[in-house]
Amino acid sequence: MSGVDGPAAAGSQPAGGWSPGGTELSVALVYPERYAIGMSNLGMHAALRAFRSAPGVRVERAFWPGSSGIVEDDGFAGVAPEPAPADRFAGDAGRTLETETPLSDFDVVAFSVSFEGDYFNLVRLLAAGGLEPLAADRGDDAPLVVVGGVCSQLNPAPIAPFVDAFLIGDADALIPPLVTALAGSEGAGARSHEARSPDASAREMRLARVRGIPGAYVPSLPPVEPVLPAAWAGGWVESLLVSPDAYFRDMYLMEISRGCGRGCRFCAAGELQRPVRFRPVGEVIDAARRALEVTSRVGLVSAALGDHPDIVAILEGMKALGAEVNISSLRMEAITPRVAALLADCGVRTATIAPEAGDEDLRRSVGKGISDDEVVAVAERLASHGIERIRAYFMTGLPGSGCGEPAAVAALCDRVRSAVAQHGARLAVSLSPFVPKPRTPLQWAAMAPERDHRRAIADIRRRLARSGVSTTSAGPREAAQEAALARGGADLAEAIRLVALDGVPWKAAARSAGVDLTRLVHREHDADEVFPWEVVDVGRGRQLLRRLYESR
Numbered sequence: 092m093s094g095v096d097g098p099a100a101a102g103s104q105p106a107g108g109w110s111p112g113g114t115e116l117s118v119a120l121v122y123p124e125r126y127a128i129g130m131s132n133l134g135m136h137a138a139l140r141a142f143r144s145a146p147g148v149r150v151e152r153a154f155w156p157g158s159s160g161i162v163e164d165d166g167f168a169g170v171a172p173e174p175a176p177a178d179r180f181a182g183d184a185g186r187t188l189e190t191e192t193p194l195s196d197f198d199v200v201a202f203s204v205s206f207e208g209d210y211f212n213l214v215r216l217l218a219a220g221g222l223e224p225l226a227a228d229r230g231d232d233a234p235l236v237v238v239g240g241v242c243s244q245l246n247p248a249p250i251a252p253f254v255d256a257f258l259i260g261d262a263d264a265l266i267p268p269l270v271t272a273l274a275g276s277e278g279a280g281a282r283s284h285e286a287r288s289p290d291a292s293a294r295e296m297r298l299a300r301v302r303g304i305p306g307a308y309v310p311s312l313p314p315v316e317p318v319l320p321a322a323w324a325g326g327w328v329e330s331l332l333v334s335p336d337a338y339f340r341d342m343y344l345m346e347i348s349r350g351c352g353r354g355c356r357f358c359a360a361g362e363l364q365r366p367v368r369f370r371p372v373g374e375v376i377d378a379a380r381r382a383l384e385v386t387s388r389v390g391l392v393s394a395a396l397g398d399h400p401d402i403v404a405i406l407e408g409m410k411a412l413g414a415e416v417n418i419s420s421l422r423m424e425a426i427t428p429r430v431a432a433l434l435a436d437c438g439v440r441t442a443t444i445a446p447e448a449g450d451e452d453l454r455r456s457v458g459k460g461i462s463d464d465e466v467v468a469v470a471e472r473l474a475s476h477g478i479e480r481i482r483a484y485f486m487t488g489l490p491g492s493g494c495g496e497p498a499a500v501a502a503l504c505d506r507v508r509s510a511v512a513q514h515g516a517r518l519a520v521s522l523s524p525f526v527p528k529p530r531t532p533l534q535w536a537a538m539a540p541e542r543d544h545r546r547a548i549a550d551i552r553r554r555l556a557r558s559g560v561s562t563t564s565a566g567p568r569e570a571a572q573e574a575a576l577a578r579g580g581a582d583l584a585e586a587i588r589l590v591a592l593d594g595v596p597w598k599a600a601a602r603s604a605g606v607d608l609t610r611l612v613h614r615e616h617d618a619d620e621v622f623p624w625e626v627v628d629v630g631r632g633r634q635l636l637r638r639l640y641e642s643r
Contacts, residue, residue, distance in 0.1 A: 239257070299312065350368060453496065505555075
């Protein structure tokens with residue numbers, strides 16, 4: 092990345108660069124996973140773009156170690172990628188990618204957190220970067236630790252003791268007021284020029300200013316009313332940098348819509364981004380032209396790709412531009428013959444569908460109103476137009492599933508396999524344990540015991556092996572841990588700390604912290620139970636979610 096420059100758009104800088112006019116605020120933007128994963132996350136790109144566009148901000152990035160020889164290409168500039176030194180970021184955690192500066196040397200350490208499993212690395216990175224992990228132990232000279240991303244909207248409680256402030260909402264709506272609240276007026280670092288009042292420390296005064304930002308939640312200053320997310324600023328997110336070292340190699344990612352109106356009862360993504368918004372087709376095509384200046388690969392990001400009212404025009408535009416398109420999971424109801432043909436024409440070779448359940452009644456109970464015949468027809472439609480691989484997602488342990496569900500999954504998959512094989516395509520199946528998530532109608536549901544998930548996964552895999560269908564599956568133990576982290580309160584912080592810093596096994600750490608994992612994860616929660624995430628008010632109201640839960 093060093094040497095990659097090319098400010099082809101207003102406010103752009105080299106990666107991790109400095110804004111014109113001197114540095115008033117230094118920011119370490121951290122993704123608590125490897126570079127390959129972090130730079131394939133559009134939330135990280137959105138935050139980086141917002142910080143880079145703010146006058147007087149120096150921003151550098153940090154990741155969990157494990158990347159070396161990173162290559163990047165500036166998404167604005169269209170310059171040829173340049174390899175970084177071979178030892179770039181091969182080792183030390185808690186230091187930035189650009190200059191290997193410790194996190195403790197910055198004014199702000201801003202985390203983008205999308206997955207509950209990243210909480211452990213968040214704590215490890217704080218400690219490795221020279222910060223006290225617990226916010227209460229950090230003094231006036233320590234950076235402010237702020238967290239944004241999906242997890243801050245779902246349930247900030249489990250990591251609240253480590254965090255000074257959560258930013259609830261989109262980066263482009265939250266980062267400009269954060270910079271305004273924290274930037275020092277004398278241009279030499281926000282911490283150096285904080286005027287103190289006799290009754291408050293400098294740190295408390297900074298946090299009080301942050302608390303005044305719409306969408307900011309400061310755990311040490313509990314709100315009187317639940318915090319509402321910042322209003323959408325109207326921007327759309329696309330890649331700022333393109334890298335062959337990202338998980339989506341050399342791919343320019345761009346949003347084409349936000350939110351989903353289908354209302355699947357297990358889906359948090361559909362609840363967090365309401366109402367559904369569609370990016371105008373002209374803007375999508377313009378973004379694709381920018382993408383093709385640096386790469387041939389374009390990733391269309393959407394929770395419901397086929398629901399875009401202009402999806403045909405978008406795909407026709409991609410085809411005309413010669414873009415090699417990559418897509419997220421497809422809503423089966425939206426896959427018309429024309430859409431299937433255009434996907435193949437745009438270079439899509441693998442398409443993902445998500446029946447979720449083998450039994451039709453079970454599928455309907457979680458909001459997937461599509462029949463077995465329709466699933467088979469959609470898969471065959473894709474294969475007949477040149478899609479070579481169909482991947483189908485199913486969940487085990489959905490509320491209401493019985494002992495016949497593995498056989499139903501296998502029977503449906505056998506029908507799909509036979510249908511697509513006529514056109515030379517293959518079927519692959521992914522299995523995941525159901526994890527009840529906050530802010531969904533199934534937030535009250537019990538998660539099935541780990542042994543039940545293992546039994547169902549083994550049964551399905553055994554049945555599918557007979558017909559040569561390949562399967563992958565997520566681990567039930569990891570899924571149960573995810574459920575605890577998704578549902579838990581601040582009392583989980585000690586368990587997270589013990590795992591992250593002392594290497595204590597998860598279940599032993601929870602016991603030491605006084606958390607009953609069975610009660611937290613594997614029981615149906617009471618209708619009137621107060622949840623720890625309700626300090627933030629995102630998505631549809633509790634009463635509506637409860638009605639949907641009871642109407643299954």
